[in-house]
Amino acid sequence: MSDDAFAAATAAIITAGQRMDRFGWVPATAGNISVRLPDGVVAITRSGGHKGFLDAQGVIRVDLEGRPLRAGDRPSAETGLHCGIYRRFPEAGAVLHGHSVPVTHLSRRSAGDAILLQGYELLKAFPGLPTHAAAIALPVLDNDQDIARLQRAVDARWDMSGTVPPGYLIRGHGIYVWGADMPTALLRLEALEFMLACELEARRAA
Numbered sequence: 223m224s225d226d227a228f229a230a231a232t233a234a235i236i237t238a239g240q241r242m243d244r245f246g247w248v249p250a251t252a253g254n255i256s257v258r259l260p261d262g263v264v265a266i267t268r269s270g271g272h273k274g275f276l277d278a279q280g281v282i283r284v285d286l287e288g289r290p291l292r293a294g295d296r297p298s299a300e301t302g303l304h305c306g307i308y309r310r311f312p313e314a315g316a317v318l319h320g321h322s323v324p325v326t327h328l329s330r331r332s333a334g335d336a337i338l339l340q341g342y343e344l345l346k347a348f349p350g351l352p353t354h355a356a357a358i359a360l361p362v363l364d365n366d367q368d369i370a371r372l373q374r375a376v377d378a379r380w381d382m383s384g385t386v387p388p389g390y391l392i393r394g395h396g397i398y399v400w401g402a403d404m405p406t407a408l409l410r411l412e413a414l415e416f417m418l419a420c421e422l423e424a425r426r427a428a
């Protein structure tokens with residue numbers, strides 16, 4: 223296990239938390255952040271702290287089943303969702319979860335199981351979408367305090383989807399986004415947050 227890789231992942235997680243906090247996406251103790259290490263272990267935020275004020279002690283290691291490597295460490299309550307992404311997508315190297323106003327409001331107001339994003343230039347931030355004329359159906363899943371059951375629902379949704387976008391919403395709760403590395407995950411989160419903020423404005427104006 224490389225301490226250098228863990229230190230680099232911890233630094234990336236701290237910086238990502240500060241950036242998400244600057245945008246107001248991790249209010250109170252909301253949100254969690256992780257990075258997959260080269261040995262397959264996952265570096266993830268501890269449960270409960272403010273993600274805009276993380277220090278190195280705020281990041282710990284878990285295995286792909288979400289079990290802490292060090293007895294007594296308490297990883298994010300949503301570790302199972304991070305691990306579900308890493309297990310399903312071998313190319314995923316970083317996962318971000320936030321609770322922004324547009325995500326929370328839109329997912330509460332949308333009765334359906336997806337939010338369609340179309341006509342946005344920023345869609346080009348996503349893999350396989352070379353033009354604004356493309357669209358993303360961003361899955362929306364019902365919230366569940368039982369994270370193992372919620373992950374089973376996420377897996378079932380992925381099973382029945384053709385193309386899976388690298389993100390989904392949990393109704394009234396938040397957003398999950400992933401990428402090959404932290405810069406890619408952050409770029410996708412920013413693009414989705416921007417488009418969802420536009421959707422919120424459009425629905426207000428309608």
Ligand SMILES: CSCCC(=O)C(=O)COP(=O)(O)O
Pocket residue numbers: 250251252253254267268269270271297298299300319
């Ligand atoms: C006060 S936010 C409720 C828990 C949550 O949804 C979240 O994102 C933060 O949980 P964690 O255990 O990762 O701190």
Ligand SMILES: [Zn+2]
Pocket residue numbers: 252253254300319320321395396
């Ligand atoms: Zn959450």
